[in-house]
Amino acid sequence: xxxxxxxxxxxxxxxxxxxxxxxxxxxxxxxxxxxxxxxxxxxxxxxxxxxxxxxxxxxxxxxxxxxxxxxxxxxxxxxxxxxxxxxxxxxxxxxxxxxxxxxxxxxxxxxxxxxxxxxxxxxxxxxxxxxxxxxxxxxxxxxxxxxxxxxxxxxxxxxxxxxxxxxxxxxxxxxxxxxxxxxxxxxxxxxxxxxxxxxxxxxxxxxxxxxxxxxxxxxxxxxxxxxxxxxxxxxxxxxxxxxxxxxxxxxxxxxxxxxxxxxxxxxxxxxxxxxxxxxxxxxxxxxxxxxxxxxxxxxxxxxxxxxxxxxx
Numbered sequence: 001x002x003x004x005x006x007x008x009x010x011x012x013x014x015x016x017x018x019x020x021x022x023x024x025x026x027x028x029x030x031x032x033x034x035x036x037x038x039x040x041x042x043x044x045x046x047x048x049x050x051x052x053x054x055x056x057x058x059x060x061x062x063x064x065x066x067x068x069x070x071x072x073x074x075x076x077x078x079x080x081x082x083x084x085x086x087x088x089x090x091x092x093x094x095x096x097x098x099x100x101x102x103x104x105x106x107x108x109x110x111x112x113x114x115x116x117x118x119x120x121x122x123x124x125x126x127x128x129x130x131x132x133x134x135x136x137x138x139x140x141x142x143x144x145x146x147x148x149x150x151x152x153x154x155x156x157x158x159x160x161x162x163x164x165x166x167x168x169x170x171x172x173x174x175x176x177x178x179x180x181x182x183x184x185x186x187x188x189x190x191x192x193x194x195x196x197x198x199x200x201x202x203x204x205x206x207x208x209x210x211x212x213x214x215x216x217x218x219x220x221x222x223x224x225x226x227x228x229x230x231x232x233x234x235x236x237x238x239x240x241x242x243x244x245x246x247x248x249x250x251x252x253x254x255x256x257x258x259x260x261x262x263x264x265x266x267x268x269x270x271x272x273x274x275x276x277x278x279x280x281x282x283x284x285x286x287x288x289x290x291x292x293x294x295x296x297x298x299x300x301x302x303x304x305x306x307x308x309x310x311x312x
Contacts, residue, residue, distance in 0.1 A: 039153040042118055042140040049135060052159025053113035057106055060098045060117035062284040063139055064089050067115065069167050069287050070151055072158035078109040085280060085288075101125045107132075113157060115139060141285045143210050144175045151287070167287060174290035175214070182215050182297045186304060190217040191241040191268070194283070196256060198230050208282060211289065215297035217243070237263060243303045244268040245296060247279030271306045275299035 037049045057078045058064040064083040067076055073088055081097045083089045095109065096102040098120045106114075111134060116126050118140030130136055137157065141147045148168035155164015190212055194200040202208045204222035212219045220239040221229050231239075244266075246256050257274040260266065268274060277299070281292030 037156055039137075039156055041138045041153070042146065042150070043138045045138065047135060047137045047157070049113065049157060053135075053157050055109065055111045055113070056158065057095065057109055057111040057114045058083065059101065059115060059121045060139075061085070061089075061280075062286050063115045063117060064092070065284065065286040065288070066139070066147075066150055066154055067158065070155040070158060071160040071163040072154065075158055077111060078106060103128065113137065115154070139285075141207070142205070143207060144172065144289070146207075147285055147287065147289065148172050150285075171287045171290055174287075175293070178290070178293055178297055179214055182301070185216040185301065187216050187218045188300045188303045189220050189239070189242045190300065191220050191236055191239065191244045193244065193246040193256070194228065196259070199233060199236065201229050201231060203227055203229060207285060207289070211282065211293040211296055214293060215300050217296070217300050237266060240265075240267050242267050242271070243273040243275060243300060245275045245277060245299060247277055247283050271303065273299075273303045273306060275302075 036051065039047055041047050053072075054075055055077045056067060056072065056075045058067055058076050059080055061080070061083040064073075064076060064079045065085050067073060068086055068089065073086070076089075076092050078095045079089065079092045080101070081094055083092065083094075093105075093109070094102075095105040098117060099122060101122060103125055106129070114126075114129060114134055114136045116136050116138050118138040126136055137153070139150050139154075141150050148171055151168040151171065152161075152164045155161050155167070158164075192201050192208055192212060194202060194208075201221050202219070203224045203226060204210075204213065204219055206227050209219055209222055212222070220236075220241050221231055244257065244260055257276055260269055260274055263269055275296075277292055277295045281288050281295065283292075
């Protein structure tokens with residue numbers, strides 16, 4: 001989705017506004033030293049608060065969902081576009097998009113904690129926030145264990161440590177159940193489509209790549225160095241995956257898969273192994289990833305069953 005255009009303001013007046021907002025903000029705890037609550041974020045930084053955060057700004061949809069999961073949804077005073085789960089998240093004020101922040105709006109929300117997306121939130125804006133004394137926690141869970149760790153840490157920062165531990169344990173138990181159920185099944189070669197123009201996928205280092213492995217899928221582009229490779233159409237055809245899986249550009253956009261039916265030389269097309277999984281279930285780093293992974297495992301199990309059909 002294109003980012004909302006930045007609000008224009010002459011540079012000098014803009015910085016004056018920033019400084020005014022900074023002066024009226026309550027003093028936030030420093031990122032290190034002397035706090036009663038201390039956690040390490042996904043950058044290995046020590047993040048400390050003198051008391052549980054009361055006013056939290058979340059800078060990505062999955063971060064908003066994680067905060068709701070640990071019982072801190074009522075403490076989120078601002079978030080970004082597309083934060084839509086659970087339903088209560090839709091009514092939270094917006095301060096731009098994950099990639100382009102409205103700093104004035106963020107500062108006006110008077111946060112005592114900002115939860116940032118390590119690789120998605122704009123670094124320059126976050127540096128400015130930290131210079132103004134606002135505590136920032138960077139989240140970048142790269143695997144199932146990382147999601148559980150963030151649940152525990154965010155629970156502590158928001159004064160919900162027991163809830164964070166409970167949600168983390170439930171998530172890891174769900175993952176363990178899937179691993180026990182599908183972890184010994186025969187492999188299925190898979191192409192996972194993140195985007196269509198240009199074609200984009202993931203490698204084995206990506207969290208989706210971990211979900212594919214758990215389901216005993218063999219990611220046909222898992223060996224590539226790039227976390228999000230861009231293979232050409234001819235490369236996908238040459239790889240001839242047994243299954244093609246896509247999240248599409250929305251929760252109900254299965255039509256993305258229809259274009260593959262023009263390439264009936266593909267094994268995935270011949271066997272009707274074209275599978276749609278709502279992107280919020282597999283492309284957001286939240287506890288619902290366990291639900292998306294189950295859908296993926298069941299899709300690959302169906303692909304195994306279809307091996308008994310006609311072959312080329």
